[in-house]
Amino acid sequence: MEIKTYLNNQRLAVEGALEGYMLAAGVENGLFAAHVEAMRYSLFAGGKRIRPILCLAAAEAVGTRPELDADLLPIACALECIHTYSLIHDDLPAMDNDDMRRGKPTNHKLYGEAGAILAGDGLLTWAFDLLSGEESGLPPEKRLAIIHLIARAAGSLGMVGGQLLDISNEHKEFPFETLRAIHRSKTGALIMASILAGGVAAGADQGQKEALRCYGEQVGLAFQIVDDLLNATSTTAQLGKAAGSDACRGKATYPAYFGIEATRQKAEAAVEEAESALISFDAKADPLRAIARYIITRSH
Amino acid sequence: MEIKTYLNNQRLAVEGALEGYMLAAGVENGLFAAHVEAMRYSLFAGGKRIRPILCLAAAEAVGTRPELDADLLPIACALECIHTYSLIHDDLPAMDNDDMRRGKPTNHKLYGEAGAILAGDGLLTWAFDLLSGEESGLPPEKRLAIIHLIARAAGSLGMVGGQLLDISNEHKEFPFETLRAIHRSKTGALIMASILAGGVAAGADQGQKEALRCYGEQVGLAFQIVDDLLNATSTTAQLGKAAGSDACRGKATYPAYFGIEATRQKAEAAVEEAESALISFDAKADPLRAIARYIITRSH
Numbered sequence: 001m002e003i004k005t006y007l008n009n010q011r012l013a014v015e016g017a018l019e020g021y022m023l024a025a026g027v028e029n030g031l032f033a034a035h036v037e038a039m040r041y042s043l044f045a046g047g048k049r050i051r052p053i054l055c056l057a058a059a060e061a062v063g064t065r066p067e068l069d070a071d072l073l074p075i076a077c078a079l080e081c082i083h084t085y086s087l088i089h090d091d092l093p094a095m096d097n098d099d100m101r102r103g104k105p106t107n108h109k110l111y112g113e114a115g116a117i118l119a120g121d122g123l124l125t126w127a128f129d130l131l132s133g134e135e136s137g138l139p140p141e142k143r144l145a146i147i148h149l150i151a152r153a154a155g156s157l158g159m160v161g162g163q164l165l166d167i168s169n170e171h172k173e174f175p176f177e178t179l180r181a182i183h184r185s186k187t188g189a190l191i192m193a194s195i196l197a198g199g200v201a202a203g204a205d206q207g208q209k210e211a212l213r214c215y216g217e218q219v220g221l222a223f224q225i226v227d228d229l230l231n232a233t234s235t236t237a238q239l240g241k242a243a244g245s246d247a248c249r250g251k252a253t254y255p256a257y258f259g260i261e262a263t264r265q266k267a268e269a270a271v272e273e274a275e276s277a278l279i280s281f282d283a284k285a286d287p288l289r290a291i292a293r294y295i296i297t298r299s300h
Numbered sequence: 301m302e303i304k305t306y307l308n309n310q311r312l313a314v315e316g317a318l319e320g321y322m323l324a325a326g327v328e329n330g331l332f333a334a335h336v337e338a339m340r341y342s343l344f345a346g347g348k349r350i351r352p353i354l355c356l357a358a359a360e361a362v363g364t365r366p367e368l369d370a371d372l373l374p375i376a377c378a379l380e381c382i383h384t385y386s387l388i389h390d391d392l393p394a395m396d397n398d399d400m401r402r403g404k405p406t407n408h409k410l411y412g413e414a415g416a417i418l419a420g421d422g423l424l425t426w427a428f429d430l431l432s433g434e435e436s437g438l439p440p441e442k443r444l445a446i447i448h449l450i451a452r453a454a455g456s457l458g459m460v461g462g463q464l465l466d467i468s469n470e471h472k473e474f475p476f477e478t479l480r481a482i483h484r485s486k487t488g489a490l491i492m493a494s495i496l497a498g499g500v501a502a503g504a505d506q507g508q509k510e511a512l513r514c515y516g517e518q519v520g521l522a523f524q525i526v527d528d529l530l531n532a533t534s535t536t537a538q539l540g541k542a543a544g545s546d547a548c549r550g551k552a553t554y555p556a557y558f559g560i561e562a563t564r565q566k567a568e569a570a571v572e573e574a575e576s577a578l579i580s581f582d583a584k585a586d587p588l589r590a591i592a593r594y595i596i597t598r599s600h
Contacts, residue, residue, distance in 0.1 A: 025457070031481055032461040034468065039456065089421060094413035113394035117417065118464045121389060121424065125455035128428045132448035140440035147447065148432035155425035156339065157325075161332040164418045168334065181331055 003290040007053060010068075014052040014080060017073040018043060021135060025126075038111040038119035039126075042084050046102045051083050051194040052076030054219070054291065058198030058212055061278070061285035065202045072201050074135035075146055078127035079194045082154050085123035086163070086190075088116050095167055096249070103240035124154075138201055146197045153193035162186025171250035179252045187227075188220035195219070195288075207280070214277035215288060222270035222295050228253040229263055267296045303590040307353060310368075314352040314380060317373040318343060321435060325426075338411040338419035339426070342384050346402045351383050351494040352376030354519070354591065358498030358512055361578070361585035365502045372501050374435035375446055378427035379494045382454050385423035386463070386490075388416050395467055396549070403540035424454075438501055446497045453493035462486025471550035479552045487527075488520035495519070495588075507580070514577035515588060522570035522595050528553040529563055567596045 022040070055076045059065040065072060091098040091106040092113060098106050108116035131147045138146075152158060162185030169182065195216040199209055228246065232255045236243040246253050254263040274292040278285045322340070355376045359365040365372060391398040391406040392413060398406050408416035431447045438446075452458060462485030469478065495516040499509055528546065532555045536543040546553050554563040574592040578585045 031465060031478075031485075032456055035456055035461050035464045089417055092414075092417065094417060114392075114467055115464065117389055117392065117394060118460050120421075122456040122460045124421065124424060125451055125460060128447060129451035129455055132444050132451055140444045143444060144432050144440050147428060151425055151429040151432055155429055156332055156335055156422035160418050160422045160425060161335050164335045164415065165331060167414055178331075185331075 003287075003294050006287055006290065007048075007294070010053045010056060011049045013068050014049045014056075014073070014076055015044070018077045018080065021074065021077060021130060024135075025129075034111075034115070035118060035122060038107060038115050039122050041110060042088050042101075042107050042119065043081065043123065045104055047080065047084065049080055050223070050291075051079040051190060054191065054216075054288070055079055055194040055198040055201075057285075057287040057291060058195040059202040060198075061212075061281050061288050062199055062202035062204045062208055063282070063284050065198075067287075069201075071136045071138045072198065074130045074133070075138075075150075075197055075201065076194075078130040079150065079190070079197070081123045081127040081130070082150070082159075083190065085120040085127075086154075086159055088120040088123070090163060092116060095163070096245075098241060098245070100236075100241045142200060142203075145200055149196055149200070150190075150193050153189040158185050158189035158193075159187075162189070166251070169252065174252065176257055179254075179257065182252075183221070183224040187224050188217070191220040191223060192216035211277050211280060215274050215292070218270045218274035218277065219292050219295065222267050222274065222292065225254045225263060225267040225270065226296055228255055229260065229267065233260065271296055303587075303594050306587055306590065307348070307594070310353045310356060311349045313368050314349045314356075314373070314376055315344070318377045318380065321374065321377060321430060324435075325429070334411075334415070335418060335422060338407060338415045339422050341410065342388050342401075342407045342419065343381065343423065345404055347380065347384065349380055350523070350591075351379040351490060354491065354516075354588075355379055355494040355498040355501075357585075357587040357591060358495040359502035360498075361512075361581050361588050362499055362502035362504045362508055363582070363584050365498075367587075369501075371436045371438045372498065374430045374433070375438075375450075375497055375501065376494075378430040379450065379490070379497070381423045381427040381430070382450070382459075383490065385420040385427075386454075386459055388420040388423070390463060392416060395463070396545075398541060398545070400536075400541045442500060442503075445500055449496055449500070450490075450493050453489040458485050458489030458493075459487075462489070466551070469552065474552065476557055479554075479557065482552075483521070483524040487524050488517070491520040491523060492516035511577050511580060515574050515592070518570045518574035518577060519592050519595065522567050522574065522592065525554045525563060525567040525570065526596055528555055529560065529567070533560065571596055 056069065056072055059069060059072055060067050087101060088107045090096050091101055092108055099109055100106060107119055111119060136143060162182055165182045166186050195212050196209065199212045204212060230239060231243065231246045232253065234243050254266065271292050275289055278289060356372055359369060359372055360367050387401060388407045390396050391401055392408055399409055400406060407419055411419060436443060462482055465482045466486055495512050496509065499512045504512060530539060531543065531546045532553065534543050554566065571592045575589055578589055
């Protein structure tokens with residue numbers, strides 16, 4: 001299957017599931033309507049749904065779960081809720097102070113700072129509601145393990161800690177290793193958790209988990225490098241958010257350390273390593289392989 | 301046992317456990333030290349630990365768990381992390397804009413707005429890390445049920461939604477029922493979840509859960525009424541935060557609807573109903589009874 005078709009189908013499945021859960025939770029009604037609207041605005045603002053899709057593809061690669069797995073969809077959707085909350089909080093005036101995201105006003109531009117902080121808090125909490133609720137029929141032990149790895153990745157030693165590292169190191173010089181640590185915690189950890197969650201759900205054995213971990217490490221790296229490249233080389237219209245904002249904020253990036261050309265080569269190398277990590281998997285891992293390859297060709 | 305001694309012992313046990321988990325998670329080290337310090341600051345800023353204590357006391361009342369239960373402490377601590385995160389976010393300039401809390405500068409006054417937002421995000425996420433990790437030996441099904449009821453209570457239809465309702469209704473007139481809905485979601489839901497989590501952990505049957513729910517409803521109500529009373533009648537030095545701030549912000553409160561004297565009577569009535577709800581429990585529910593009684597005599 002052509003990767004763009006695959007990604008599109010999976011994205012639509014994830015979005016359909018998100019809509020369904022939100023309706024089922026009854027959160028559209030009554031007193032909390034304004035809050036729910038603020039959450040929905042960012043949740044349905046046109047994300048690529050890469051984390052949920054990686055989660056589903058990793059389960060498929062292990063081979064015991066079908067391509068679209070009803071028991072996995074709540075987990076996939078929870079990952080997207082966590083990702084979306086992190087974007088809402090990162091965009092706040094006290095953080096990156098971004099006015100635009102995916103070509104639309106950021107959450108706080110429409111719902112105010114308080115509304116945006118609470119929309120983020122609500123999405124983060126809702127993720128754990130979905131992970132622990134009756135939407136998934138996976139065995140309790142697996143679900144607990146998945147909740148734990150996602151909480152660990154999203155938390156203070158992962159995404160949240162990484163965001164603080166990122167903003168507190170703006171306009172500072174630091175060794176390349178610190179940049180890797182920022183990337184690994186801020187974006188890498190949740191991407192890794194998405195892939196491992198799919199693996200755990202599908203009952204991956206130790207060797208398969210290790211392979212998925214290597215794949216996740218390299219895919220997360222490629223993803224971040226491409227983000228840096230796009231920020232440095234695209235126009236604002238292409239990006240849907242302010243282009244060149246990294247340089248403007250004095251953020252360390254791959255191009256700042258290595259220049260554009262060497263950075264491109266590093267992205268290519270990461271994708272090749274991601275593919276190598278999957279050597280022991282059969283054709284059911286083709287979507288994971290294609291996603292890795294797609295990352296460096298993606299256009300916004 | 302005298303209630304103040306009991307509360308003090310339980311508080312110290314909860315704080316000891318919080319310290320232990322934080323050390324065990326290794327979050328004191330390395331790159332994330334500044335972030336962890338911001339979380340610790342609010343976590344150890346002198347809370348009464350009412351939610352964790354209610355959780356432990358509810359399990360004790362059901363009778364199958366000891367007073368200090370190693371398997372329950374991670375759950376009790378997670379509740380405190382969620383409560384603390386909510387205070388940090390509520391105090392932000394975009395929300396209540398409070399400079400003082402418990403006689404100390406609020407989190408953002410020391411760590412900046414970005415640091416405080418992330419400290420809150422980190423504590424919320426850490427709560428689910430604790431709830432799903434290996435700290436508790438409760439069976440997976442029970443833990444999953446507890447995670448779900450806590451996530452539901454803390455989320456968009458509970459605490460988070462209630463906070464938005466609260467701030468978006470400042471300086472507005474609305475019927476008393478709306479005030480009850482704000483209280484029920486903003487503070488009542490997490491207090492209820494704390495009590496039910498203890499009950500579920502201890503294997504409460506349907507009748508016991510129903511009784512705990514009635515108790516929780518009335519204790520949450522008493523707690524909120526007393527908070528309103530203290531805000532209206534105490535000095536800033538007594539409160540540790542700005543006194544009279546509710547009136548100043550145009551927040552609807554019990555005293556504003558009913559006057560001080562009738563409000564006191566309502567608090568007393570709620571405590572009596574809470575005690576009645578426990579009629580079928582034996583002496584092991586005495587701590588729950590004493591806590592209800594203590595709430596209306598508490599001084600800051």
